[in-house]
Amino acid sequence: MMKPVFRIAAGGAMVLACGLVGSQAMADAGREAMITSSCFSCHSIDATGNMPNLVGYPRDLMISQMQMFSNGSRPSTIMDRIARGYSEADYVVMADYFATIEQ
Amino acid sequence: MTDLTRRSFLKAAGIGGMTLAAGWTAAARSSEKAHVVVVGGGSGGATAAKYVKRFAPEMQVTLIEPKATYHTCYGSNWVLGGHATMDDIEQTYGALKERHGVNVVQDTVTEVDPERRTVTTAGGATMNYDRLIMSPGIDFRYGAVPGITEADAERVPHAWKAGEQTVLLRRQLEAMPDGGVFVIVAPGNPFRCPPGPYERASMAAHYFKQAKPRSKILILDNKENFSKQGLFMAGWDEHYGDMIEWLPSSEGGQVEEIDVATLTAYSDGGFGEFKADVLNYIPPQQAGVIAQRSGLTGDGLWCPVDGKTFESTIHAGIYVIGDSCVAGAMPKSGHSANNQGKVAAVAVIRDLAGLEPETASTANTCYSLITPDHAISVAGVYAYQDGDIVSVEGAGGVSPAHAPAPIRRMEAIYTKGWYTGIVGDIWG
Ligand SMILES: Cc1cc2nc3c(=O)[nH]c(=O)nc-3n(C[C@H](O)[C@H](O)[C@H](O)COP(=O)(O)OP(=O)(O)OC[C@H]3O[C@@H](n4cnc5c(N)ncnc54)[C@H](O)[C@@H]3O)c2cc1C
Numbered sequence: 001m002m003k004p005v006f007r008i009a010a011g012g013a014m015v016l017a018c019g020l021v022g023s024q025a026m027a028d029a030g031r032e033a034m035i036t037s038s039c040f041s042c043h044s045i046d047a048t049g050n051m052p053n054l055v056g057y058p059r060d061l062m063i064s065q066m067q068m069f070s071n072g073s074r075p076s077t078i079m080d081r082i083a084r085g086y087s088e089a090d091y092v093v094m095a096d097y098f099a100t101i102e103q
Numbered sequence: 104m105t106d107l108t109r110r111s112f113l114k115a116a117g118i119g120g121m122t123l124a125a126g127w128t129a130a131a132r133s134s135e136k137a138h139v140v141v142v143g144g145g146s147g148g149a150t151a152a153k154y155v156k157r158f159a160p161e162m163q164v165t166l167i168e169p170k171a172t173y174h175t176c177y178g179s180n181w182v183l184g185g186h187a188t189m190d191d192i193e194q195t196y197g198a199l200k201e202r203h204g205v206n207v208v209q210d211t212v213t214e215v216d217p218e219r220r221t222v223t224t225a226g227g228a229t230m231n232y233d234r235l236i237m238s239p240g241i242d243f244r245y246g247a248v249p250g251i252t253e254a255d256a257e258r259v260p261h262a263w264k265a266g267e268q269t270v271l272l273r274r275q276l277e278a279m280p281d282g283g284v285f286v287i288v289a290p291g292n293p294f295r296c297p298p299g300p301y302e303r304a305s306m307a308a309h310y311f312k313q314a315k316p317r318s319k320i321l322i323l324d325n326k327e328n329f330s331k332q333g334l335f336m337a338g339w340d341e342h343y344g345d346m347i348e349w350l351p352s353s354e355g356g357q358v359e360e361i362d363v364a365t366l367t368a369y370s371d372g373g374f375g376e377f378k379a380d381v382l383n384y385i386p387p388q389q390a391g392v393i394a395q396r397s398g399l400t401g402d403g404l405w406c407p408v409d410g411k412t413f414e415s416t417i418h419a420g421i422y423v424i425g426d427s428c429v430a431g432a433m434p435k436s437g438h439s440a441n442n443q444g445k446v447a448a449v450a451v452i453r454d455l456a457g458l459e460p461e462t463a464s465t466a467n468t469c470y471s472l473i474t475p476d477h478a479i480s481v482a483g484v485y486a487y488q489d490g491d492i493v494s495v496e497g498a499g500g501v502s503p504a505h506a507p508a509p510i511r512r513m514e515a516i517y518t519k520g521w522y523t524g525i526v527g528d529i530w531g
Contacts, residue, residue, distance in 0.1 A: 041468070044525075045528070046531060085499060
């Protein structure tokens with residue numbers, strides 16, 4: 001069976017066979033995958049619902065917003081309580097990821 | 104969209120680093136043909152099936168679920184309150200099949216053989232699995248209170264699994280005369296959806312206030328306090344006056360017997376006698392029957408798991424998520440089940456690839472409506488620490504007390520947004 005081919009948007013365009021990509025996904029599916037996919041529970045990747053859409057969100061803005069939620073300088077109903085559960089390094093993981101995905 | 108989504112997740116998984124360890128490729132090769140079977144297409148199971156496919160598209164994933172349509176418990180209290188319909192809370196499996204490549208089988212698992220790694224279904228099929236993820240939800244312990252059995256659920260609905268039971272309870276509330284008493288019997292901890300009984304009382308009050316304002320709601324509780332208690336009680340005062348009354352176990356709330364014929368609940372050795380016009384008995388609970396039958400509960404009522412991966416500590420190769428498992432500080436909620444589904448997906452994929460387990464990171468959010476324009480929430484972020492799942496210190500907690508109406512209204516808007524978002528994440 002022919003394997004479908006996907007293009008990876010990140011870090012320059014690469015074309016890889018699905019099997020290989022999948023295997024690498026397997027090798028690397030880890031904390032980053034858990035943290036970022038956790039956001040999708042409310043902020044749907046398909047931008048359904050009325051929560052702010054994170055897909056393509058500017059990287060530095062994401063980091064600063066998470067910092068501001070965490071220290072209370074940006075008022076919110078719930079994100080302050082959530083942002084405080086993650087580290088600065090986690091904010092960077094989220095920001096790097098959301099900035100590179102597309103709708 | 105599918106391709107974009109996959110691409111996104113592959114990126115999330117950290118593709119780009121091209122160094123491969125020797126020996127790794129072989130492990131990955133063998134896992135390419137791996138078969139992951141998921142039992143239960145609810146909040147936890149549907150998420151797990153979808154995310155295994157997203158993180159590792161070449162894996163074969165089979166989801167076994169008896170129902171063709173699933174009604175979410177979340178939102179079912181809104182149906183009772185009369186401002187949502189059953190259609191609004193109905194989910195189906197089309198996207199899992201067509202968009203994500205999950206093999207959805209409509210059947211019930213009747214037996215799990217952890218040694219031979221097979222599951223058998225009511226339909227007579229036997230299936231091999233390499234890894235099994237189970238999310239069968241809860242079942243009820245009707246034996247706990249004399250006088251009522253599962254066969255009485257038509258007359259005394261639990262409405263703690265959404266569907267026909269929700270419709271039944273709504274009909275009973277509609278048929279209740281003005282001035283009637285709606286009695287909710289709430290279980291002790293732990294149980295599915297800690298704020299659920301109190302949101303239910305709020306939504307019934309919202310309906311009664313418009314349709315039968317002389318009615319009363321009485322909550323007989325098998326515990327001394329409950330989730331978001333201060334916020335619920337302040338909201339009840341503000342919107343419903345003294346329509347809702349709550350009795351803790353120490354004040355006669357602990358129901359010891361029920362007379363189904365007269366819809367009467369008894370406590371304190373018969374000293375407390377509460378006659379209802381509509382009686383909603385929410386029985387104490389335990390892990391879904393199939394989890395027990397598979398030996399996954401050990402000597403207890405729930406399934407012990409490794410808090411890092413959600414793998415059963417009783418049977419290797421089986422991961423238990425959602426309401427059925429013991430998940431440390433995480434409440435039994437749809438949001439928890441959804442997050443656990445992602446953790447189990449990562450854990451299964453890594454295990455099949457021969458990689459070290461990754462440490463779980465999860466979150467939970469539970470919104471409750473007090474009126475359609477007044478919502479409160481509780482949130483938590485969780486980490487794995489010293490063998491347990493604990494709340495990250497300094498994070499989480501409940502909505503502020505004494506917030507102005509616009510904040511409560513904003514949370515009500517986000518309640519609906521949360522619903523749309525999470526059902527999209529699970530079944531979309
Ligand atoms: C009134 C109410 C309100 C709630 N509100 C919220 C809320 O606002 N937010 C929130 O996060 N959570 C809420 N919850 C909780 C939430 O519904 C549950 O915690 C969540 O659904 C648990 O997910 P699960 O996968 O463990 O179980 P379920 O979602 O119940 O899924 C279990 C599935 O397994 C299937 N199954 C069982 N046995 C078998 C078998 N032998 N073979 C095959 N399939 C099987 C069942 O058919 C079912 O579809 C609420 C619950 C209630 C009752």
